[in-house]
Amino acid sequence: NPNKPIVISTWNFGIAANEAAWKVLSRKGRALDAVEQGVHVPEADASNNSVGLGGYPDRDGHVTLDSCIMDEKGNCGSVAFLEHIVHPVSVARKVMEETPHVMLVGEGALQFALAQGFEKTNLLTPEAEKAWKNWLKEKKYEPVINIENHDTISMLAIDAAGDMSGACTTSGLAFKMHGRVGDSPIIGAALFVDNEVGGACATGHGEFVMKTLGSFLVVELMRQGLSPEAACKTAVERIVKKYPNYREIQVGYLAMNKKGEYGSYSIHKGFSYAVHDGSGNRLISSGHHIQ
Numbered sequence: 001n002p003n004k005p006i007v008i009s010t011w012n013f014g015i016a017a018n019e020a021a022w023k024v025l026s027r028k029g030r031a032l033d034a035v036e037q038g039v040h041v042p043e044a045d046a047s048n049n050s051v052g053l054g055g056y057p058d059r060d061g062h063v064t065l066d067s068c069i070m071d072e073k074g075n076c077g078s079v080a081f082l083e084h085i086v087h088p089v090s091v092a093r094k095v096m097e098e099t100p101h102v103m104l105v106g107e108g109a110l111q112f113a114l115a116q117g118f119e120k121t122n123l124l125t126p127e128a129e130k131a132w133k134n135w136l137k138e139k140k141y142e143p144v145i146n147i148e149n150h151d152t153i154s155m156l157a158i159d160a161a162g163d164m165s166g167a168c169t170t171s172g173l174a175f176k177m178h179g180r181v182g183d184s185p186i187i188g189a190a191l192f193v194d195n196e197v198g199g200a201c202a203t204g205h206g207e208f209v210m211k212t213l214g215s216f217l218v219v220e221l222m223r224q225g226l227s228p229e230a231a232c233k234t235a236v237e238r239i240v241k242k243y244p245n246y247r248e249i250q251v252g253y254l255a256m257n258k259k260g261e262y263g264s265y266s267i268h269k270g271f272s273y274a275v276h277d278g279s280g281n282r283l284i285s286s287g288h289h290i291q
């Protein structure tokens with residue numbers, strides 16, 4: 001008895017993103033369109049300092065974006081280190097649909113976006129610029145993820161036809177090194193969808209998600225029969241076991257299987273996600289490793 005359509009996404013702003021996705025899903029639209037429309041909401045929200053417009057820049061003052069998308073057929077597209085584009089997820093979708101490639105980065109990604117008709121926009125808002133100038137006073141290079149209330153939006157949806165897609169988009173760690181790319185555009189790290197099994201996505205300190213290829217791991221664990229929450233927990237425990245400094249970082253995984261069962265797990269308390277299904281849109285607190 002599959003629970004569909006359904007959409008889930010990371011953090012409190014997932015509520016507003018789910019609403020936009022639900023508009024597509026409730027009209028029997030495709031999950032791929034739903035996740036693209038859904039993550040557009042925080043991308044365009046200038047008051048959100050960790051995604052797209054209004055995102056905090058790198059330490060040289062550039063807002064650089066990482067984003068990816070994956071559909072029910074196993075197609076995927078991704079952009080990284082992309083500047084000046086409000087909706088990087090849509091550029092990622094164009095990479096998927098209009099090129100023979102999976103990933104474009106930096107200048108090449110920007111050239112491609114402009115050729116596809118995307119507009120060049122200044123993404124550095126006065127507020128983000130002020131925060132950066134403040135940071136420059138001390139230049140303390142400590143790209144630590146806040147434990148609570150973030151950040152990257154990652155989203156998974158199953159449409160009325162029972163097909164799953166996912167998307168992930170971010171401006172990455174605030175004041176990161178120029179050129180730094182995180183987990184968010186890496187297929188298998190911050191996002192993986194296998195329509196036979198389910199999907200998983202990530203938020204938090206990307207380096208640790210990349211080192212363990214977390215989302216791919218979660219999907220493979222679900223393939224072996226673990227519930228979404230148990231799979232996320234096992235992937236978090238992999239980080240905990242391997243990296244002694246795990247207490248200093250936050251990583252959260254969110255997963256959903258083919259039946260529309262979902263779950264999450266994080267290292268620290270404070271990770272939440274939003275679920276929208278037939279019974280409404282609500283925020284759920286994640287289970288966490290450090291009690």
Ligand code: SD4
Pocket residue numbers: 145150151152170171172173181182183184202203204205206207
């Ligand atoms: C990154 N994973 O660039 C992103 C940031 C993030 O919650 O998700 N923060 O590492």
